[in-house]
Amino acid sequence: MxxxxxxNLSKSFKVKIKEKGFKGSLKSIIHPKYKIIKAVNNxxxxxxxxxxxxxxxxxxxxxxxxxxxxxxxxxxxxxxxxxxxxxxxxxxxxxxxxxxxxxxxxxxxxxxxxxxxxxxxxxxxxxxxxxxxxxxxxxxxxxxxxxxxxxxxxxxxxxxxxxxxxxxxxxxxxxxxxxxxxxxxxxxxxxxxxxxxxxxxxxxxxxxxxxxxxxxxxxxxxxxxxxxxxxxxxxxxxxxxxxxxYHYLNKKIVEVKSKEKIDFNDEDGITILKEKETNLKLEIDTRKKNLSDVLKLIDPENIIDINISNTPLEQIISEIYKDNKVEKLKK
Amino acid sequence: MKKYLFIYKSEIMSSLQYIENNLLNFLGYFMHIFIFFNLWDYIYSNPEELINGYSKCQMIWYIVITEVIWVVVGGRKLCRLISDDVKSGNISYNMNKPYSYVGYRLFSHLGEGTIKFFIFIVLGGMVGYLFLGEIPNLNIIQLVIVVISLILAITIQTLCSILIGLLSFIIEDSNPLHWVYGKAVLILGTIFPIEFFPTAVQKIAKLSPIYVVSYGPAKLFVDFEIKTALNILVAQIIYLFVVYKLCMLMYNKGVKRINVNGG
Incomplete structure (x- = not known):
């Protein structure tokens, strides 16, 4: 039920606008100007x-x-x-x-x-x-x-x-x-x-x-x-x-601590977020590169520690807020 | 009505938590009465002398009563509260409760005033008796009528403050308007009876709320006449009805204009 x-719900507010300074304040008394703000749009x-x-x-x-x-x-x-x-x-x-x-x-x-x-x-x-x-x-x-x-x-x-x-x-x-x-x-x-x-x-x-x-x-x-x-x-x-x-979660974060430096610079779908000596933080775009392919690029003997995590939900939501590109994220 | 009585009761319970504030406020009240007692004591050359129909004893008791109404209602605070509710949009949070905002504010304010009323009427009466050594001669029925008139005066004065507060829907900030209204009531009916003013002013004052919210009950207490009592009670009932209706009209028109942005 x-x-x-x-x-199709909409709501607009009428908001008074004022030019800057004292002159603007006086002007707004004589000729008040308003603008319509659409708070909720259909x-x-x-x-x-x-x-x-x-x-x-x-x-x-x-x-x-x-x-x-x-x-x-x-x-x-x-x-x-x-x-x-x-x-x-x-x-x-x-x-x-x-x-x-x-x-x-x-x-x-x-x-x-x-x-x-x-x-x-x-x-x-x-x-x-x-x-x-x-x-x-x-x-x-x-x-x-x-x-x-x-x-x-x-x-x-x-x-x-x-x-x-x-x-x-x-x-x-x-x-x-x-x-x-x-x-x-x-x-x-x-x-x-x-x-x-x-x-x-x-x-x-x-x-x-x-x-x-x-x-x-x-x-x-x-x-x-x-x-x-x-x-x-x-x-x-x-x-x-x-x-x-699951649909919008198409990025993984991989943090690797290695014995020797690993080079990912020319790999498509891998973005280096942070690099400090042999510590690396990567963002993998799983639409372009499989996680297993990325792991294959790392010699297991070289790994001291590795951590794989999802992009935090908070980041996904703020991307949706920022870009309004839901469809793009979906793809 | 039951829910409004519960609002009234809850406010009494709440104000019992800070009863000592009322006792401190009484010091201010006492100072006022003390000043006016000395002022009128100086003006009246002998206690039997009448000035504009009032003896010294009647004059002091008049102020004792009107000041009680003035302090109990304390309308400026209520007006500011409502005006702020309107300006900030907080008034809207009362809208989705199953009561009327006007009724809620009225009974809540009356609840807050009830404890004050009992403290001030008892202590004020004692101060008056201490200064004058006598109280106006009223029988029990006359006293009941005076008390009814006092309650009506406090209720109407509260509604007037609510109405002025609600004017913030139109004029943005109604506090200055309440300041003017408050001073008019203070001068024309609280510290001086209406009879002390020129005839033209008296006519206006008798048609204004001053007649029912301040002058009326105090006049009955110091000089009870059944004809005056009837006039005052009828005027109070009419005012109560009209001001309440105006409050409801203002509220119902106003809430449609509410803009609440954010949070």
Whole structure:
């Protein structure tokens, strides 16, 4: 069942422009000039129930604007949006009962209250009867391992504990879709990993659809099976994580430490990334040269150490961001 | 309505965490009352003398009450909060919650003001009694009416601050407007009763929010008359309805113009 349907969605912002200096400031009062910025430009996609989808892109790509239109915060200019068969801008209140949102950089909790009081508050906001709310809070606090700090005021919690509380607050009303906008921003690697595990567990237990934006590639890699990459307001890639890894992953990194210097200078498909005495770091374009052919060029007797790795996913994504050349990468 | 009462209750619980701030604020309030007590003590040659219909005792009690409303509402902070919400786009994060932003801000602010109200009304009453040795003679029904009028005044004043804050949708920064409004209420109804001003100004002031947010309840406390009480309560109910509707209109029109870029 499709829970999100987006067709030809566009959103433009009118932004005031000002010439430089004091003169420009005065001029902008008398003759204000505006320019139209197309933040989202004719995008279409669907999301199935229970999917965990990453919606990523560089800063200013239009991902947050899209999330805000999907949650009814922003009005669209053109196109159609259906979230759980509701139009977010017309049925915003109705939709609010069915979706949850966590904006990593915006707090929704009351800082002076404990997570428990906050959860009760959110339960009341979502019209959940007291007994049902208590049961739900207990269930979620167990799932998110919150027993040790559920009665500590939010202002005294660590960032990781606060983010966990934020996510639980968004889940009190048992939403069908959870929108997570950079939920692990500012967290240390251990806490990040913990949050990811909990999100995964929640998706498994409640079949909650997860719509995630993040700049952290590990968030995307570990949580999502499907990735949509946006840039300049357009979708530049919509594919499964496996396809992204294997189709676009056509470069290997080979690091060799040898007894004697090896010369690869004239080999097509091999780029020397780093060379320091007998230490070499090579990038192999597997479309031009097989890895086994490269290895044949190295005398095994000469090798002290060798390490072969994939191009980091982060690099692949940033190449897609930079060049917008998805097709080229695919080939 | 239940959810708004929960917002109100949560804000009371939250403000109980920093109750000592209110006690410190009371020092500022006490200084104001002390200054005006000495000022009016100097102006009134004898306590029975009437200036514009007010005895010295009525004059001091008038300020005790209006200053309580002034401090409890503290509208400038609320206006700045809403104006910043509008300018930064933070207002949008309240939009996907199943409550009205205006209702949320109103009940949250009233919750914050409730603890302040009890502290200031009790301590303010004690200060007034300490300085004057007497309190206006009101029976229990009259007292209940004054309290209702006080609650309505605080609610309307809060809504007025919300409305001015929401004007940021149109004028970018509504804080200067609130400064002007705040000073008008302070001078024309808080530190001086309306009767102290020329007739033309009195007419304007009686039609303005000053009549219902400041002058009204204080006037009833110091000089209760059933006819005046009815006038003030009716005016307060009309103002409550109109200002609330204007807030909703401004919010509903404004959110369509929201531009939230980034993060």
């Amino acid at each position: 499709k829970v999100i349907e987006v067709k 995008i279409s996609f669907d999301v199935e129930e229970g999917e965990m989808i990453a919606f990523i892109g560089p800063n200013g790509a239009g991902k947050s604007t899209t999330i805000k239109m999907l949650t009814g915060i922003l009005y669209r200019n053109e196109g159609e949006i259906k979230v759980l068969n509701l139009d977010p801008s017309k049925d915003r209140k109705k939709l609010a009962y069915k979706i949850g949102t966590v904006f990593g950089q915006k707090e929704q909790l009351w800082m002076h209250l404990t997570p428990m009081d906050n959860f009760k508050f959110f339960a009341a906001i979502y019209d959940i009867p007291e007994k049902e709310a208590e049961k739900r809070i207990e269930e979620l606090s167990n799932l998110f391992e919150m027993e040790s700090f559920i009665n500590t005021p939010v202002r005294n919690l660590s960032l990781g504990q606060r983010i966990r509380s934020e996510i639980v607050a968004s889940l009190i009303h048992n939403p069908k879709i959870l929108f997570l906008d950079e939920p692990t921003i500012g967290l240390d690697p251990v806490v990040k990993e913990n949050i990811r595990k909990l999100i995964k567990k929640m998706n498994k237990e409640y079949n909650t659809t997860i719509f995630l934006t993040s700049h952290d590639v590990l968030d995307i890699e570990k949580l999502c099976k499907r990735v949509i990459i946006v840039n300049n307001g357009r979708i530049v890639m919509d594919d499964t994580m496996n396809n992204l890894k």
